[in-house]
Every structure is written in structure tokens, then in C-alpha cells.
Amino acid sequence: MGDYLLVQADHDNEETRTLSSELKARAQAQGLSISVLGPALWLGLGGPHRPRLSEFGHWRLIGDVIERRNPSLDALSDTDDYAGERELLRHVWGRFVGIRLDRGRLSHLLRDPSGALECLTWSQSDLTFVASDAPDWLVRTLRPGWTINVSRLDAALRDPVMASGPLLLNGPVAVAPGAVQPMPTHRGEAVALWRPVDVARRSLGSAPDLQTAARSIRAAVCEAVEGLGRLCQPIAAEVSGGLDSSVVAACLTQADIDVRLWLNAYGATAEADERAYLATLARQLDIQPQSVPHATSPLSEDILEAISQGLRPGLAALDPHHDLDWAERISAAGAVAVLTGKGGDSIFVQATEDVFADLWASRGWLSFCHPDAVRLAAATEKSVWSLAQGARRRLRADPSPPLRDEGLLAPTSSQRETHPWLIGTEIFGPAKRLQIVGVANVVARHGPSLLTQTIDVRHPLCSQPVLEACLALPAPLLTTGGRDRGLARLAFKDRLPSEIFGRRTKGNMTRIYARMIFENLDVLRPWLIEGRLAALGVIDPVAADRRLTRENLIWHGRYSAIIVAAAFEGWVRVWERRLSARE
Helix, strand or coil: CCEEEEEEECCCCHHHHHHHHHHHHHHHHCCCEEEEEECCEEEEEECCCCCCEEEECCEEEEEEEEECCCCCCCCCCCCCCCHHHHHHHHHEEEEEEEEEEECCEEEEEEECCCCCCCCEEEEECCEEEEECCCCHHHHHHHCCCCEECHHHHHHHHHCHHHHHCCCCEECCEECCCCEEEECCHHHCCCEECCCHHHHHHHHHCCCCCHHHHHHHHHHHHHHHHHHHHCCCCCEEEECCCCHHHHHHHHHHHCCCCCEEEEEEEECCCHHHCCHHHHHHHHHHHCCCCEEEECCCCCCCHHHHHHCCCCCCCCCCCCCHHHHHHHHHHHHHCCCCEEECCCCHHHHCCCCCHHHHHHHHHHHHHHHHHCCCHHHHHHHHCCCHHHHHHHHHHHHHCCCCCCCCCCCCECCCCCCCCCCHHHCCHHHCCHHHHHHHHHHHHHHHHHCCCCCCCCCEEECHHHCHHHHHHHHCCCHHHHCHHHCCCHHHHHHCHHHCCHHHHCCCCCCCCHHHHHHHHHCCHHHHHHHHHCCHHHHCCCECHHHHHHHCCHHHHHHHCCCHHHHHHHHHHHHHHHHHHHHHCCC
16 A cells, blocks of 8 residues: 655744645655645655545545445434544445545544554644654654653553554554544544444344355455455455465456466465465466465564564564565566455454353353354364353453463553453453454554565455454354354355365464574574663563573474564664654
8 A cells, every 4th residue: 555645734934834845845756746735735645556535525535445335324313423424434445544624724534444544643843744654754854752652562562452553652643443533633532433343233133144144244355355456457366275365366256357466375384385275276266376485584683674664563564575575576477466365364253162152142051052062162172061161251251352471571560551442342252352353453464564665465354344244243153163264164155165165274374484583583682682672671681581592482482472572673773763863
């Protein structure tokens, strides 16, 4: 996705006009195309997939705007100050940020529910800024008095979902996905027009029959795939051999979309090589995928900083050499974008003990009579009685998702913050709560990476139509048959080969990433033990010294927290240097 920068002069004086003109010239020098929206307001657009500017009622929408096929027709309140904005979010979806003007002045901002396009705003030197990023050239020119918020930084390392919440910087304000923000920001707090919790409340009512539910999932996925696939062509498509990318591929082959490259990466271990499943998909869909080894190379400090140049730590950029390899291959094929199958694990729901707990919450002892009770027990390798006992315990437990601490972080007494999207989730069972957490987490998948610098990366399973369709259904219905993503399987059964439809395992790159960490300890140890996170008191250097050894990794594993901490460390170093620099 591309970038945008909106600059408004709040006062008409020579100094303000001079700074605005200087910024406009620098934006043009950086490759942004400039549109003048008013006498004191201009917009710069750039990037590998330059955002479009369109209109919807009183709103100007920056980015990709796609009309809904079957918009909700539920009545809206006559007393709702934002009824028009709610109507907008029911009739269009995509990857966009909205701006509303009142007599030529910025009055409101709106961010689409997927969060695919970032939206931050701040004021400085009688100028108001709205942007998708704060690149190095802009920060060095403005030299804002921003600082790193250490408590939020610490919270985001402990609670992964907070990485998509408030910014880890003091100064700019991030508009949450699905929210409208009055401008200037001191006029009032942002108002949430769309939250996963509100959509998920529909799952507490009468559930549709199985076939109706399956049709709703299929329609939503096809709408998302076709909508994103047709934006700007030709495209490439990720095909792993797993269910999620297979359903995306199934929709693509039925649409009039120019797919130049079906790309698959395989690892050096058996569980990371899904080419056998991919071959059956290729025959079923009549496609010719290109399989390439998963690219790996040594890590360096430069690479660790390069993945976290954006507003947030680079959680979508933790596989840098793979990103660089795919950027080269996709570009060489002549494609300008890639569609992925990412997000399905969270959105389509896994068949776990939590699903039985949701069943228990709605049916109690009648859960034993549910046709999937025995299947869930088999899938989780437990007896039905054990599932019932665990369900009663889970329904009494703290609904907050567990914090992450893999032996690297210093003790903290800070009170835990709650992500705005998780407020009110206590009315749901644990599986639906976990799905809502997953929806909040997938916002981070839209973040920048070394791949997005040249290729537009699109995630249809993380889009509003799919999120809404899945959130509105009970978790036991989504895992029909006691299967991981059971309803999604059923929805695309006629388009999937039996090997993928009936598959009970999935590809796993864990050993590939574990090896990346294991072989780069000489870089990662000083990076974390002697780094800025340790100096700020977030990482415990003594604990990290014990944790980051070959022996500890062999015995205890838990690699993901290490590479995440490394990305956060790179982000802190980048932003401390950026904020202290002087031109």
C-alpha cells in the first residue's frame, strides 16, 4: 500500500506558508504527487501502489474504496451524530482513510475497519499533519518534540495485541481502525463506529443453518479476493499448499484477474515443504505454481534496523530475506501486487478446547449431545468429560489474553492496559474472545516490510467483509465437524482437492525461523543484552544472557519472542536516532 501526507496551515502567516511550501517541495522530491485541496491544504500521494482520492458524500477517501455487494440494511438511529459515517462503512470497504472538510478546513478523520492504511495526526508550527507514516525526511525537517513512550513499549512487548493499539510515541495520535476523529484532536475523543465486539454480538443470537453459514463465508471471501485482486493488475498470489491460501486461489481462478505468478516457498524440513499438497491444488485449479526455496541469509544490525523503519515495530517484517527474495521474483514476473492467505488461522477459528467452552456457555450439559462434541474431544486428544471440566474452569477465568514473557523481560509493576477492541469481550466464550484478539492482531499484518517497499501486499482474509462474516458466527459453527476452520473447508469443498479439504496437519516454518535465531546468536545476543531496551529497563540483561544461549534454545525453544524483541530493539534505535537528529 502506498503513503499519503496531508498538510493544513492553521494560521495565515508568512512563516507558516513558508514551511508548508518547503514541505510540499520536499514531498515532491521524495516522489509524492501533490494535489491542492484548498487555499491552505495540500495532499501528497506516493508509494508502490499510490493511493487514490475519491469522494463519498461529504467525505474524501484516500486509498482503495470498494463497494459492498450486499450492504447491511439495518436501520440507523436518527439521533446518531455519525449515522452518515456508519452508513459509509456499511456500503464500502477497502483500505482507506477519510477526510471531511468544513468550509475548506479539516473537520474529521475516518479510518476503515481493516486498519490496512495507517492514520496518524499531529500539529506543529501552526500546521496540522495527517499521514500514513512519519518518514525520516519529514521528521528531520520538522524536528518534533516526540519521545518514546516506554510504558507502552513495555506493554506491547508483553501483550502482542497492544502493538496495533496506541502509538509507542508521545506526540502523534493514531486514529483506530473503524473510528472517526474530530479535528483538531482537542475538539473531542475519537468515536468507534466499528468494533469487532459489536459485530460478534450477532453470534449470540440464533445461528443460521450450516449451508447458509457456509455460503456467507464463501461469498465474503470471494468478495474480498475479487475486490482486492482487481485493484491494480497484474498480480501474484501466494500458494502455500495450506487451506487459507488455497481458498484465496480458488476465488482468484474463478474471477477475471490477471495472475502472472503463483508463488510458493518451501523450507528445508519436511513440515515446511508443502509441495505435495500444492501439486494437487495446481491440478484442481489448473494453475502452474512456481516453488522456490525459502530464502535465508545471516542477520545483521543493518537488517534488524531496516525492518522497523515505520511508525510501529516491524512485526510484519520479521522474515527480511524472504521478503527481499519475493520482491525480486514478483517484480521480475511483471506483477505489481501479491495476494496472500494470511489471517485465516485467527479468523476462521481453530478447533480447540476453547470451542467446547463456547459450546458449554450456550448449551450447558446439552453440549454432550452436540454432534461435534466427540469430534472436538478427538481433535484435542481429551475425553468429553475433560472438555466439560475445562470449559467450566475457562468460563470462570480472567477473560484477558495471557501476557507474553519468554524469560527476556524485566519485572514490571505497571497496570495492564486493555486494547480498545477488547473492551466488552467478557460476554463471549473463550474461543470467540480469542477470535476477537486475532482480529486485533491481524491489523499488524498490514504493516510495512522490505516486500511492501516495492510490491503492494494485500490480505483478503484480513478485510472487512471476511472479518464481519466470521465474527457474526458462533465459534462452534466455524469449526463444524470438530475441524480447524471447518466451515471454511465446507464452504470451498467443491473447489478444493480432497487432500487439502481433509488435511489434518498444516505447514510449519517454526524450525526454519528457529534455525535463523540459532545461527545468528552472535548478532542477537549483544543486540538485546547491550541494547536500548535493556538500557530502558524493559529487557532484563541478566535474564537475556541466560536465555540467549544455544543450550537454552535447544531445551526450551520459544523463539518467536526473541525475534519480536529484536524488531522492537531496532525500532527504538531507529526512532531515538531519528528524533535526536538535526539537519
